[in-house]
Amino acid sequence: MNKAWQLPVTAISLTIGVLLATQFKSQADFAKQNLPSRRVEDLVLMLNQSEKQKDDLGKEVSQLRARLEDLESDRRPARATDAAAAAADDNRGVDLVGPGVEVLIKDSAKPLAKGEDPNIAIVHNDDLLRLVNELRTAGAEAIVINDQRMVESSEVTCAGTTILVNKSRIAPPFVIRAIGDPDTMVNALKMRGGIVEYLQFYGIQVNISKKSEVLVPAFSGSTLRKFAKPAPAKVES
Amino acid sequence: MKEILLIVGALAIGLLIGAFTPLSIPAAWSKYVAVAILAALDTGLGGIRSGMENRFDLSVFISGFSANTLLAAGLTFLGDKLGIDLYLAAIVVFGVRIFENLAKIRRLLLSRFWAT
Numbered sequence: 001m002n003k004a005w006q007l008p009v010t011a012i013s014l015t016i017g018v019l020l021a022t023q024f025k026s027q028a029d030f031a032k033q034n035l036p037s038r039r040v041e042d043l044v045l046m047l048n049q050s051e052k053q054k055d056d057l058g059k060e061v062s063q064l065r066a067r068l069e070d071l072e073s074d075r076r077p078a079r080a081t082d083a084a085a086a087a088a089d090d091n092r093g094v095d096l097v098g099p100g101v102e103v104l105i106k107d108s109a110k111p112l113a114k115g116e117d118p119n120i121a122i123v124h125n126d127d128l129l130r131l132v133n134e135l136r137t138a139g140a141e142a143i144v145i146n147d148q149r150m151v152e153s154s155e156v157t158c159a160g161t162t163i164l165v166n167k168s169r170i171a172p173p174f175v176i177r178a179i180g181d182p183d184t185m186v187n188a189l190k191m192r193g194g195i196v197e198y199l200q201f202y203g204i205q206v207n208i209s210k211k212s213e214v215l216v217p218a219f220s221g222s223t224l225r226k227f228a229k230p231a232p233a234k235v236e237s
Numbered sequence: 238m239k240e241i242l243l244i245v246g247a248l249a250i251g252l253l254i255g256a257f258t259p260l261s262i263p264a265a266w267s268k269y270v271a272v273a274i275l276a277a278l279d280t281g282l283g284g285i286r287s288g289m290e291n292r293f294d295l296s297v298f299i300s301g302f303s304a305n306t307l308l309a310a311g312l313t314f315l316g317d318k319l320g321i322d323l324y325l326a327a328i329v330v331f332g333v334r335i336f337e338n339l340a341k342i343r344r345l346l347l348s349r350f351w352a353t
Contacts, residue, residue, distance in 0.1 A: 005288030006240050008298050010247040012281040017251015018260075019274045025255070026262040026270075 051169070058220035065093050065218070092151045092219035096142045098179040100214035101186055103131060105174040108203030120202045123172060125158040127204065128165075130195050131176055132156065138188035140178035142216040146170040149219040166221045182210040244285070268317075268324050272309040275331035280305065282338035289345045305331075 105128070108121035132143055132150060143150040148165035155164065162169045178185060186208055189196050196206050262270050280302040287293045309327035316323025 003240075004295060005284050005293035005298070006243060008295060009281055009284040009288065010243050012277055012284065012302070013244045014247040014251040014254075016274060016277045016281060017248045017253075018255040019251075019270055019277065021252045021255025022260045022262055023267065023270050023274060025260075026264075026267060029261065030264055030267075 054168070061222075062218055062220055069093070092149060092223065095218050096179055096216045097213055098141070099182055099210075099212055100140070100177060100179040100216075101135075101182050101189075102209050102211050102214060103135075103176040103178075103189065104205075104207040104209075105131070105172075105176070105199070106205040107172055109205060110203040121204075123163075123174060123204055125156045125163045127195075127199060128163065128174060128176070129156045130198075131189070134188050134195050135176070135178045135180070135185055138180065138185040140180040140185060142179045144177050144216045146175055147217060147220075149217060151219050151221075153221075166219070177211075177214045177216060179214050179216055186210060240288075244281075268313050269310055272313055272324050272327050272331075273306055275328055275335070276302065276306040276309050279331045279334045279338070282335055282342065286338050286341045286345070289342065289349075 105123050107123055110121070112118055112121060128145060132145070135143055145156070145165050148154065148168055148170060150165075154166050157164045159169070162171065163174075164170070188194070189206075189208055191197075196208070199206050280298065283301065284293065284298050287298075309324070309331070312327050313324035
């Protein structure tokens with residue numbers, strides 16, 4: 001029998017072996033990197049549970065904070081340093097009221113033309129950021145987006161299809177309430193070439209109304225600082 | 238029987254080499270490697286079959302392997318560019334040929350050991 005075929009076939013099977021083992025290894029690596037899609041539902045469930053928990057804890061925080069305030073005011077009424085500290089902290093622990101504006105922002109209602117990018121018709125985190133920035137420029141003293149008070153640690157960030165403020169998801173329609181001089185703030189927003197004109201160009205619906213009384217709720221997140229500490233009172237320079 | 242041991246042994250050595258060398262295939266290339274594995278399997282089984290039929294020809298063997306692999310890789314590439322999974326065509330053809338070759342080898346083995 002002719003044995004000429006043995007060597008080439010042996011070489012081929014060696015090649016098959018190397019390729020197979022390498023492919024197995026690589027596929028196993030990919031499987032490790034990619035989250036299996038069926039686990040997405042579990043993750044959503046876990047996320048919802050954690051968010052609910054977070055909301056409950058946030059309520060508890062505001063209750064405890066209110067109690068603490070009661071107790072402190074009983075014990076040491078009107079302590080000057082406390083007042084100063086609270087003012088420096090934007091009064092973030094208390095609900096604030098005052099005259100101001102309410103800005104309602106909704107996604108575009110215009111039907112998209114063919115080939116138009118649907119991204120331009122929705123409200124993005126930078127739109128909200130620019131509005132907040134404009135309000136601050138116009139002298140807003142306290143700002144809240146939906147229920148999230150804007151404090152120094154507040155972020156407005158994009159997380160997939162939702163927007164996060166203070167690490168909490170907020171959903172359209174977005175309502176920004178700001179305490180400050182209503183006329184100045186409205187004028188700043190409606191400035192020619194300003195933010196409202198820009199948003200309306202893309203079909204975003206913006207409704208601004210002046211209010212004689214606007215409620216800005218207390219900041220519900222943690223105020224603990226891990227790194228920042230008050231500097232020594234007197235610094236030689 | 239000896240030749241079968243030789244082939245299985247080479248396969249095992251290849252698997253060991255592949256498992257213990259730090260070779261890895263980028264995700265974009267895994268389709269090509271899958272097609273190459275099938276081409277090599279098809280060629281190997283075809284080689285065994287023709288050897289058993291006593292009509293093995295080295296030039297046919299080598300040219301068949303290279304031409305099939307190149308054609309399959311080309312189809313895969315074209316499919317990638319066109320957005321169609323054209324490599325499936327190569328996989329189906331190789332799969333059918335593998336089964337055909339296996340069937341022939343089975344018959345040859347049967348006729349050798351249980352000569353009627």
